[in-house]
Amino acid sequence: MFRSYVREAFVSAEEKFLQLTELLGSSEAGKMMLSEVESTINGEGRELLRLLLQGHVDDRGICDIGKSVVGSDGVVRSHKRIREREIKTLFGAVRIRRMGYSVRGADSLFPKDGFLNLPKISYSFCLQKLITEEAVRGSFEEGMKSIRRMTGITIPKRQAEKIVLSVSGDFHNFYEQKEYDMRNMHDCPLLILTMDGKGIAMRKESLRKETEKRAKANRHDMKRRLSPGEKKNSKRMAAVASVYLTDRFVRSPGDIIGELSGKTAGTGKKRPKPFEKRVWASAxxxxxxxxxxxxxxxxxxxxxxxxxWVALVDGDRKQIIYLSREAEKHGVGITIICDFIHMLEYLWEAGGTFFTEYEKREEWVRERLAGVLRGKPGLTAGGMRRSATNRGLNQSERKAVDKCARYITTLASHMRYDEYLRKGYPIATGVIEGACRYLVKDRMGITGARWGLKGAEAVLKLRSLKVSGEFEDYWKFYERQEFSRNHYEKYAEPEFLMHIVT
Known part of the structure; x- marks a missing residue:
């Protein structure tokens, strides 16, 4: 067979390639089913890829850059010695020979590690990225099983947790340096801020102090059995936030009621999508x-x-106070809107006080909802209370009515829905409630999972990047930061590594 010239470092890879092609062209392979051939290529091909990578790092030499190297600590390292280290990659382990520069009492420096931007640990950045993506997507156990199936590499769960914790460390730095292209934002007149909370089952040592106190107080409370999935005083609230731009969506109260009842298609207009949406959470x-x-x-x-600026909340008074204070601090005017769906839930509960029949209850709720949406929350709340009084209901019987009326009157200044609809503002917190579900619950609420605070925070940060569509940009940033920390900052004159930065 004709054999072209191959650089010495790649001879093993070429030999493996020839072995594989001979195997696939053999009479034995000619009797295989496609699945058997595919499985063979997957296994043998992975080794071929590993040999190609090994050949490349060998071909780069040992990076002997002179008699000595000066570190950023000003210490001259003049003792030279070739050393090896192993790096686990997507294709398997490769060994890297490189020149080390050392001196007693100081850390050794390896220029080749800088040229290749090798991580401090024995897992390549590509493998770390895969570990991170799997851990963010589902449980650590299932994620590492998936990686073993794909690569043949076994990753201990504890090691995966350490990697995820480390990878999340540049989250805030990433957003501090991020710049938005203002040219893409001129067509969006509304800036929406919205937040909510979602509980995460935590280990005892990771609970907030108030929750931990309640847990201790109720430790011996055996009055009732917990319902399936309930975790009494074992959750820590994660704050979930989102900021995005959007266009106006002008509607009328009738449009809203029609959409809810399903009797009309609303305005017929296409709902504007969020633009430059960022979602994140913190426990x-x-x-x-x-x-x-x-x-x-x-x-x-x-x-x-x-x-x-428009802020959407579920009616939590603390959230409203925080938003108002921060707006004053920044000197910005902001309209704080209470989600009308939460108000509707209060109305539905109150309607059950007057009617048990579904249709009549629905009609009663629709009429009161129309009143609130048309800018009359106070009159609506007062009318409900009068109805309960006129029917002679006692305090217990009218409890849901008074609760609803109190909710509406307390938050009436944030329920000017007629005005909000005319201006095209959103009046529901669907974006943030969706975020609570797919950002927090779908991952953090996996059956039986109890989180430590640091681990939960790391997964939330990385999952936030995925949800916001910024994970790929973050990873590039993270690798650059690692290069700077692990290599560039270690040398007094690191200019020889500048190609990595550019």
Whole structure:
């Protein structure tokens, strides 16, 4: 067979390739089913890829760059010695020979490690990325099983957890340096800020102090059995936030009621999509801290205050206070809107006080909803209370009515839905509730999972990047940061590594 010239470092890879082609062209292979051939190529081909990678790192030489190297600590390292290290990659383990520069009492420096941007640990960045993506997608156990099936490499769960924790470390730095293209934002007049909370089952040592106290107080409470999936006083609330731009969506109260009843298609207009949407969550930080982060993100999207700022909440008074304080701090006007769906749930519960028949209850709720949507929350709440009084209902019987009326009157200043609809503002928190589900619940709520605080925070950060469509950009940033920390900053004159930066 004709054999072309092959660089010495790649001879083993070429021999493996020839062995594989001979095998596939053999009479034995001619009797195989496609699945058998495919399985053979998958196994043998992975070894071929490993040999190609091994050949490449060998071909790069040992990187002997002179008699000595000066570290950033000013210490001259003049003792030279060739050393090896092993790196596990997507294709298997490769061994890397490189020149080391050392001196007693100081860390050794390996220029080749810098040229290749090798990680500090024995897992390549590509493999770390796969580990991270699998851990963020589902449980650590299932994720590592999946990697073993794909690559043949066994990753201990504890090692995977350490990698995820390390990878998440540049989350805040990434957003601090991120710049948005303002040219893409001129057509979106509304800047939306929205937040909610979602509980995560935690280990005892990771609960907030208030929850831990309740857990201790109720430790011996055997009055009732917990329902399936319930975890009494074992959850820590994660603050979930989102900031995005969008266009106006002008509607009328009749459009909203028609959409809810299914009797009309609403306005017939296409609902505008969120633009430059960022979603994130934190179990470690307080709601107040996350609100502050929301405003920082909003400022980065609207630095010249050209947009109309709108905040959507579920009626939580603390959230409203945090938002109001932060708006005052930044000197920005903001419209805080209470989600009308939460208000509707209160109405539905109150309607059950007057009617047990579904149709009559629905009609009663629809009429009160119309009143609130038309800008009359106070009159609507007062009318409900009068109805309960006129029917002679006692305190217990009218409890749901008073609860609903109190909710509406307390938050009436954030329920000017007639005005919001005319301006094309959103009046429901669907975006953030969806985020609570797919960002937090779908991963953190896996059956039986109990989280430590650091691990939960790391997964939330990385899952946030995935949901926001920024994981790939983040990974590039993370690798650059690792290069700087592990290599560039270690040398007094690191210019020989500049090709990595550019």
């Amino acid at each position: 470690e930080h307080s709601f107040g801290t996350v609100v502050s982060e929301m405003f920082d993100e909003a400022v980065s999207k609207d630095p010249y205050r050209e947009k109309e």
